[in-house]
Amino acid sequence: MMQSNEFAPEVGGSCGARLKQAREAAGLSIEDVAAKLKMPARAIQSLEQDDFARIGAPVFVRGQLRSYARLLGVDLEEQLVASPIASTAPSELISHTHTPRYRRVFEQTTRRAVYIVMTAAIAVPIWIATRHPAGNSAVQSLDMAALPAGDAAQLARPAAEPAQRTPVIASIGPSLPPAAAPAPGAKSLTFKFSGDSWVQIVGNDGRKLEEGILGAGQERSYAPGEVANVRLGNTAAVEVLNAGQAVDLTPFSRANVARFTLSSDGSLAPVSD
Numbered sequence: 001m002m003q004s005n006e007f008a009p010e011v012g013g014s015c016g017a018r019l020k021q022a023r024e025a026a027g028l029s030i031e032d033v034a035a036k037l038k039m040p041a042r043a044i045q046s047l048e049q050d051d052f053a054r055i056g057a058p059v060f061v062r063g064q065l066r067s068y069a070r071l072l073g074v075d076l077e078e079q080l081v082a083s084p085i086a087s088t089a090p091s092e093l094i095s096h097t098h099t100p101r102y103r104r105v106f107e108q109t110t111r112r113a114v115y116i117v118m119t120a121a122i123a124v125p126i127w128i129a130t131r132h133p134a135g136n137s138a139v140q141s142l143d144m145a146a147l148p149a150g151d152a153a154q155l156a157r158p159a160a161e162p163a164q165r166t167p168v169i170a171s172i173g174p175s176l177p178p179a180a181a182p183a184p185g186a187k188s189l190t191f192k193f194s195g196d197s198w199v200q201i202v203g204n205d206g207r208k209l210e211e212g213i214l215g216a217g218q219e220r221s222y223a224p225g226e227v228a229n230v231r232l233g234n235t236a237a238v239e240v241l242n243a244g245q246a247v248d249l250t251p252f253s254r255a256n257v258a259r260f261t262l263s264s265d266g267s268l269a270p271v272s273d
Helices: 015-025 030-037 041-048 058-072 077-082 101-131 149-155
Strands: 189-193 197-203 208-214 219-222 227-233 238-242 257-262 268-270
Touching: 015 041, 015 058, 015 077, 030 041, 030 058, 041 058, 058 077, 189 197, 197 219, 208 219
Parallel strands: none
Antiparallel strands: 189 219, 189 238, 197 208, 197 227, 227 257, 257 268
């Protein structure tokens, strides 16, 4: 605040005239005052010209006059109290857009209905999807042309049939117990399944040791010299270990079906057509 009482004019004249006289006596320009008060220069000019209508509401005019007076050390309180600015009542707010109550109720009800419809449109498909999961996609990805006719027909059953979580093993030959696990240290042929795969494993004696669909998490192991011929569908879901070593099925695969034979020493060879 500038203490400029020595330059303050005598009481008399309008508020704007007294402020202008005090500013000039202090050697300040309008821009200097605007910068110190952080107000536009045109607002300072309007205050000095008593053109309060250009500034705004009376409450803003009184505040700006007091700030200007404090800066120059001029006492305007008596004039502000007696001025029409102090007695001007706040403008009455009149609503020109009255909304009937029934219309407000209708709009609120409509908004709630839209919200409910949008929520249902999102939630209902999710609920249906969780209640009726899609069929197993891995089985559908098998090469149907490469499978025997009986198993292809089994995989093509209508979707209306109840879904079976545990794959069913269809065996043409007599039912055989699972092959016994080889003794520790013995070389063996092992199949590990990470998804559904059609399997046909034929023994050295011509019997079908395994034929059907095996699912994720299942595993089969056979003793050395027990298996003669192997056919696997959906090879991406099968890991083959021969004597503990992983077998690359690419040389034996065609159309996502692998076919190979095993010799007496355990080596693998592709099936010649």
